[in-house]
Amino acid sequence: MAVLIVAGLDTGGGAGLKADIETVSALGEHPLPVLTSVTYQNPSEVRGYHTLPPEVVREQIRAVRGSFKIGAVKIGMLGSREIAEAVKQETEGLTRVLDPVMESSTGAKLVDSVESVKVLILGSIVTPNVPEAEALSGLKIRSIEEMKEAAKVIAEELGAEAVVIKGGHLSYTDVLYWKGKLYEFPGERVEGFTHGTGCVFSSALAVFLAKGFELPETVERAKRFVEGSIRFSKAEARAVNPLWELERDAHRWRAKGELEEAVKELMELGEKLNPHVPEVGTNFALATPFSEVFAVKGRIVRYGGTIKPVGPVEFNASDHLRRALLKMREFYPEVRAVLNLRYSEELVEKAKKLGLVVSFYDRREEPEDVKRAEKGTMEWGIESAVKRVGKRPDLIYHLGDWGKEPMVLIFGRSAMEVVERVRALSSR
Template sequence: MKKIYKALTIAGSDSGGGAGIQADLKTFAAFGVHGMTVVTAVTAQNTVEVKGIHVLPPEMVEMQIQAIIEDIGVDAAKTGMLYTKEIVEAVARKIEEHKIKTVVDPVMVAKSGARLLLEDAIEALKSKLIPKALVITPNIPEAEVIVGYEIRSIEDMKRAAKDIHELGADAVVIKGGHLPGKKIVDILYYKGKTFEFEKLKIESTNTHGTGCSFSAAIAALIAKGKRIPEAVKVASEFINRAIKHGYSIGGGHGPVNPLVELYEKSSKYIAWKNVSEALKLIEESPELLQLLPEVRMNIGEASMYAEEIEDVCAISGRITEVNGKLRAAGCPKFGASKHIARAILSAMKINPNIRAAMNIKYSKEIIEACRKLGLIVASFSREEEPIHIKETEGASIPWGIRTAIMKSEKFPDIIYDLGEVGKEPMIRILGRNAIDVVQKTKKIGEILMQINKK
């Protein structure tokens, strides 16, 4: 029987769904871990402010923990908003009683500025809870409260991590997002060693729930048996992507997107499935043979959060003619076509809903057929391509697609160019998905056959 890993969050509820137990449960799901909750407080909040806090009695907090332990069990836990001294002490008792592997996120202040840990609870955090922590994950302002001095550099972070370790935590992670610069360095101090995890800083206001999701990711990975350095490294990379693809909702700090990995995996399967079905349609459509270019044909679809060629599914070896019929040289595969991938990725940057493309040969008659169908046609000229673009590997197609789209009054269905020496003239058909693209192409083929009969 497959083992079900179980992670527990002991934290507050965020009515806006961006932080607290809501963010934690999303993160647990993203890592394939069954999530459980102990609610410490109910907040009325949105992306702008915390309007109210209703704190649960510490006895109820303990009862929730006990109920889960008695029946389900806990592989790892994390704490978030604890708010009062009494809840901090109650949680510390239960962690000690049941020897729970716990990641402590010392939540003190909400993104909106509201206090989430009372002043008199800070000492209890330091003396009662931190000594029970397997990992503690303060950001720089939180670490400054704990150690009592300013942190202004990576060296300060390393010093603070060691000082917090002296309070009893096995491992200390200090998050470097509050330091200025284009890069973030997270510091881990564990077993006498200091580890640095460097990443690019994502400029975004969608950062609500960052600390919650980061600590939840570490807890989920520890629940699955990962070592602490590995768990911190994976969680650090995970949270950067969650920030990058956060949700621009509300009038304040939008939430991060901890489910981005799940969405990406499912959308990759959908892209592969669509390309597979599109290929079947192509091979069953004789009217498309007349559209085959000399360099052969390909079709591709990108995943929802595609960023690079490997995120675009296309036909390995392209589509060619075999005994008078269109046939694929290989199977649908991610990273199979650089040209189609670059075209799709360039279009997606301007319109994220356009995630598929197909190349066909150019002729005036085909462009005429496109216009008869009411398709929006745009073009670019390779003669206008800047020298530095021509000299940069892989830059021509992105430049051309971007140029054609920006010149067009409406977002185009068709982008063509007349080629140049060594470059065949080409038409690219854009669409929401691979099947949408093939349907457009089939109509073009049918119209072209009618034009050629006249």
Template sequence: YGLKLVVDPVFRAGSGVSLIRGKDKEALLRLVIPKAYILIPNRFEAEDIAGMKIQSLDEMKKAAEKIADLGVKAVIIKGGHLNEQSKMVTDVLYHEGKFRIFTKPRIDVKPHGGGCSFSSAIAAYLAHGNPIPQAIEKAEKFIEEALRFALNIGRGRTPVNPMAKLYNEAEKFRVLEDVYAAAEMIEDNSELFLPYAAEVGTQIAMALSYASSKWHVAAVEGRMVKVGNKIRRVGCVRFGASEHLAHIILTALKYDSNAKAAFNLHYSPELVEAFQKIGCSVSSFDRSQEPAEIKAVEGKTLGWGTEQAIKKIGKVPDIIYDMGEVGKEPMIRVLGTSATKVVEKAISAIKELEHSH
């Protein structure tokens, strides 16, 4: 039938413990592995199949060549158990006489089901018509998200979350729509927001549920700026449009999975007080306390500042402000569950301030 057999040997656990009887392993090596289209052993399984120790990248490559000689079309050796103190994980693909190295950050989790999900993803991407290198490249990204958002339930090893990528894909339209609606709300209420619009431009952003980078955060391209007596979008709503608000949201999400959206306004002590009056929790950070090594990296300040503000009150606040510094505008950031919700929160605070005056 021309089936492409993707084989995860599963006879040595991640701990190195054997999971199979000797005679059954011999049958697997003799009958199944030579028929594999792709073989996906971990370090310990690759050592058994190749008959050699693996303690370096060069030895991973040598083992992959030996395994390919058994008749396997492609071999990818998973390097998660090699040099476990390293901050990076390296997988090695050997296909048609060439090597390809996949390197990714090591995620601090003791996973359960990672190998099964990875091999299943490769099989699925092959079924979609992807050639071997592209199928594995996509599966690498898939399993990285599944590991990053592993499900912290029960005891023992943590099950990976193979649905994380699918949920993100399914949510994209809804998040784009929410940010678009929030931007329209800001434009429609320009007279309220104009006095508090940031001089550097106001931005509204919202993240997917399983966000891990700015490419999972939707915002307005080029921010929103003052045009006469109105506030207008410079560009379209898209993912990856705001690095600054992405740093804030991604940091907040580490502490509260509902803190998906943020909106920035120029700092006003009266407006901060108005937020408090409508029941918002407030915290702040001091840029003068920022470590030099963080200040030296563009964009890192907001992640650091957000974390400081969260730790100060023990939770993700509704409002995070700072007083700025030379060359940095003092700013208020409104956080919440969605882009439209944070804009509604800001409208309520501004109306409260106007009413008190």
């Protein structure tokens, strides 16, 4: 199924047409991109925009309307009244999702007037954020109750088929008014970049409508999709990441394979490694670029004179190593893998001889409040060891913690780098 997208181009690659294309593609439908305006912007600032002549917008829609099966249309930045009129005429009869874009999140105007947006409201599913809903309804919105009143007014007075007021500027709860009924979609704040959330939301809505879901279900699905695109946003983009689900799954797949290979290599070191395996067992953890962590279920244990993994490589199979790795990644994001061994003086000396950067933490230095909180020891330990050496540590040891057993953590930028380090450390 194809989804028509009528929107503006964001040169920062965060919002607008590019976010819409990615959203539609990521959700498995075919995007038909129609450009209304070129903006000059980055995630911090819109410097200006240039609207295309309405005829150019009209011709783009005409070129595709007849030759694709269009399940829905998402309409974003319109720019001018003339473009709004042309889009209205050319999209007659399609299921229309209108994101009434008026201002960017950075506060710059993206349309000549509220009236231009109103041109397209009749019969559309409209998705204003709180300030846009205030502009369309003339009401002040400070609560979920007031969101509901405004949604009703926009539907009843302006003739929208349905109204979804988005709560990103209020409490993260979204409200839907449809066929005389009100629905609430509770949400919680997700940490991450939010530039482009509105674009992704309305595109996802259009996709789920095209797939045939009923409106309340589409809102729920679009909201969850936006949450993922915030949670898995990337610092480099400073905007939402509509490709999050595909990327996350690809990274999971690769990390699992990488760790499985490395565990296999590690097993080759069986007899040499056996004396270095602590009572609690060894584990081996690998993080994806999204900081999701895989490890060996049940750990790697001594087995006769050799060693053996108890279970398979799984997501979230080690709490301690996951916490150590994630803390290390806050300082050095290139570090992706870690493995723990029993502490011994020879091992630490050998590491130093091999030129590895060695650090340690000492629980006697742990502040009382961290001790009492219990969960924070690992994080505190890694942080204090990192700060102690002032550069990226390859190996961190402590002399009693985690069931009081002294332990060594060996870090690496890949699972194989850790295996190579373990190989060097355990060779006689």
